[in-house]
Amino acid sequence: MAVDHPRLLLHRFLSPDLCKELEFIHRSCGTVGYRPNVFSTTLSLLAATNCAHLIIPFVAIRERLREKVEDFFGCEFDLFIEFTGLISWCKGASIGWHSDDNRSYLKQRDFAAVCYLNSHGKDFKGGAFHFKDGEPSSVFPVAGDVLIYTADDRNVHSVDEVLDGERLTLTLWFTRNRAHDEDAKLISHLSKSLSTHEKNFPLFLPLPASSNMYWFSDGVSGFDIRCARIQNFGFRFCSSKDQKISNFTVPDDSLELLNMPVRLKRGGDTYSKEFINSLHGLQAIQFYYLKASEMLAFGRNQGSAAESEEIHLLKKMNGSELVLPCDHLLAEKVLGSFMYCEYETMPFSWDDFSMAVIRWEEYMYSLYEQLVMLVPHWVTHQTIFLVHTSDF
Numbered sequence: 001m002a003v004d005h006p007r008l009l010l011h012r013f014l015s016p017d018l019c020k021e022l023e024f025i026h027r028s029c030g031t032v033g034y035r036p037n038v039f040s041t042t043l044s045l046l047a048a049t050n051c052a053h054l055i056i057p058f059v060a061i062r063e064r065l066r067e068k069v070e071d072f073f074g075c076e077f078d079l080f081i082e083f084t085g086l087i088s089w090c091k092g093a094s095i096g097w098h099s100d101d102n103r104s105y106l107k108q109r110d111f112a113a114v115c116y117l118n119s120h121g122k123d124f125k126g127g128a129f130h131f132k133d134g135e136p137s138s139v140f141p142v143a144g145d146v147l148i149y150t151a152d153d154r155n156v157h158s159v160d161e162v163l164d165g166e167r168l169t170l171t172l173w174f175t176r177n178r179a180h181d182e183d184a185k186l187i188s189h190l191s192k193s194l195s196t197h198e199k200n201f202p203l204f205l206p207l208p209a210s211s212n213m214y215w216f217s218d219g220v221s222g223f224d225i226r227c228a229r230i231q232n233f234g235f236r237f238c239s240s241k242d243q244k245i246s247n248f249t250v251p252d253d254s255l256e257l258l259n260m261p262v263r264l265k266r267g268g269d270t271y272s273k274e275f276i277n278s279l280h281g282l283q284a285i286q287f288y289y290l291k292a293s294e295m296l297a298f299g300r301n302q303g304s305a306a307e308s309e310e311i312h313l314l315k316k317m318n319g320s321e322l323v324l325p326c327d328h329l330l331a332e333k334v335l336g337s338f339m340y341c342e343y344e345t346m347p348f349s350w351d352d353f354s355m356a357v358i359r360w361e362e363y364m365y366s367l368y369e370q371l372v373m374l375v376p377h378w379v380t381h382q383t384i385f386l387v388h389t390s391d392f
């Protein structure tokens, strides 16, 4: 290891499927981030929005990363994870020379691990990573690769401005300071929320954070990230039948409509299923595109009779689009149409979409079941880890 610049670049550390799954989580749950033109999905956001089951796909990779960092820097069993988050940078985002512990409130950070979930040149333009000194001097993100470095001034680095598309990473910081252990805070939150789960609220349906967390603004106009994400796939949110427009009073802040039941519209069709809120609809759409290739192969033909019946009940109808103060042109400019090109030629089918909604529910439920099984073990050991089935 270079003593002056302790760092490591690992290729293909994450499988393509895991990269896609984490991308699905970010595009279904992410909020506006801590800096301009950045979006983020932290584990505490997932826990706070009734999506704690979506922490499950992170568990194994967090464990592998911690082992790798401890091993490489020779500090076995010494590290706590301080932060885990999916972070995406869209057009205009960049960061100048800095080290990751360069603020008084960041001093606890000892090491960073940045996992690239999509690729430079394919999914976005710009966004190359540079170290000020030492080798490698530049890193061009490739999905699956991980960059590990110390958070101190031996690894001063920068990221070029993103010029198009959305650059996505899973970023972790590690600390030797137990007081900054992310797991302890998450476990206490999870055990409380599982024991006091609202009886009337469906187990794994998303509950939105406050509307301003989804609002992207460039200072002149803005858009809601949930609307922007579905717009890029050709969808719009519609009012649900329960919102009788004639006597329905629009809340003062019309964005609150996104927290109420909605339907989805695409082209001239409105899908008759009601989603509990816009995040629920957004998750279904993102899941359809996550599974798109499988879905096309699997298709309607192999669905069970019960499923086919359910699908036929979901007829198309007329729906009125929600009137929201979203600047669609800005959304397209900021998020880019880069990644959506590959989907443009893909035929869309409502039957396949219905199948995706069913599969989404099964997937969420299976994650929820795993969470319920795991949390007591996490509470006992005060750490988030993979419990092997033989240990149950």
Ligand SMILES: O=C(O)CCC(=O)C(=O)O
Pocket (backbone or CB within 6 Å): 095, 100, 114, 129, 157, 158, 159, 169, 171
């Ligand atoms: O995403 C990257 O490549 C690095 C980001 C970074 O430097 C930071 O978040 O501090």
Ligand SMILES: [Fe+2]
Pocket (backbone or CB within 6 Å): 098, 099, 100, 157
């Ligand atoms: Fe950094």
